[in-house]
Amino acid sequence: MISLPHPWRAAALIACASWPAVAQHGNAAASTTAPSSMSALARLLVGVADGRPTGMNGVTRLTGSGSSTDVALGSACRELTRSGPILLDTATRLDGCRGESGKRVVFHLNLVRFDASREGTAAFMASATPALVRGICRNPDVPVLGRLGIALVFRYTGIGDRPVGEIAIAPGRCEQD
Numbered sequence: 260m261i262s263l264p265h266p267w268r269a270a271a272l273i274a275c276a277s278w279p280a281v282a283q284h285g286n287a288a289a290s291t292t293a294p295s296s297m298s299a300l301a302r303l304l305v306g307v308a309d310g311r312p313t314g315m316n317g318v319t320r321l322t323g324s325g326s327s328t329d330v331a332l333g334s335a336c337r338e339l340t341r342s343g344p345i346l347l348d349t350a351t352r353l354d355g356c357r358g359e360s361g362k363r364v365v366f367h368l369n370l371v372r373f374d375a376s377r378e379g380t381a382a383f384m385a386s387a388t389p390a391l392v393r394g395i396c397r398n399p400d401v402p403v404l405g406r407l408g409i410a411l412v413f414r415y416t417g418i419g420d421r422p423v424g425e426i427a428i429a430p431g432r433c434e435q436d
Contacts, residue, residue, distance in 0.1 A: 297342055300335040303400065305345060307411065308353045308366045312399050321407050328409070332358030344369075362430075365412040375417030384415075384424030391426050396433035405430040 297305070299317030306313035320331040339345075340355030347353055347368075354367040395401055395413065404411065408430050415423040 298335060298338060300331060301338040301342070304332075304335055304339055304356055304364065304366075305353065307364075307398060307400055307404070308356070308368065308413070309345075309347050310394065310398055315400055315403055318403065318407070321404070321409065328362050328407075329358060329360050332362070332364055332409070334358070336364065361410070362408050363410040363412065365414055368413055368415050369420070370415055370417050370423060373417035373423060375419075375421035375423045380417075380423055388424075388426060392428065392432070395426065395428055401428060402433040405433055 300320050301317075303313045303315065303317040317335070320335075321328050323331075336356040336358040339353075340357075343353055343355050345353040350370055350372065352369045352371050354369055356364055356366045358364055391413075395411070401411065405428065410430060411428040413426040413428075415425060417423045
């Protein structure tokens with residue numbers, strides 16, 4: 260039995276276990292925590308990408324106006340990206356994030372051994388999306404960010420940075436499931 264550290268990544272890995280490019284490496288926990296030198300908000304974003312709750316440290320920077328929230332998210336993403344890449348487990352690397360206007364954060368995640376050029380990648384993502392959304396929403400920090408109006412996008416790439424797909428969590432999405 261393979262030990263899978265995070266429920267939302269576990270769903271993706273289980274769904275693609277029949278794909279040799281992913282199944283051959285296993286999934287021993289190799290999770291790295293955010294460097295303590297990072298700001299609380301940058302560590303919160305690493306926790307969101309890693310599926311680990313942080314106790315919402317740093318969230319006070321997100322309670323102002325939309326423009327001040329955009330500035331805070333952009334700054335935290337630049338800090339996270341400069342500190343990376345961050346290996347989340349043996350299959351997933353967080354290459355960074357980008358804060359976009361309108362309270363939107365786009366995470367750049369690389370499935371380090373996933374061959375996105377294989378036939379069926381789009382079908383795989385379509386079938387894995389519901390499980391991935393449920394897993395992402397299980398992190399108690401994610402619904403709170405949604406209630407603050409923050410949209411989260413998890414953009415996945417594979418070998419050679421080829422697109423695999425993306426999961427979008429709009430504000431309120433976690434309350435629907």
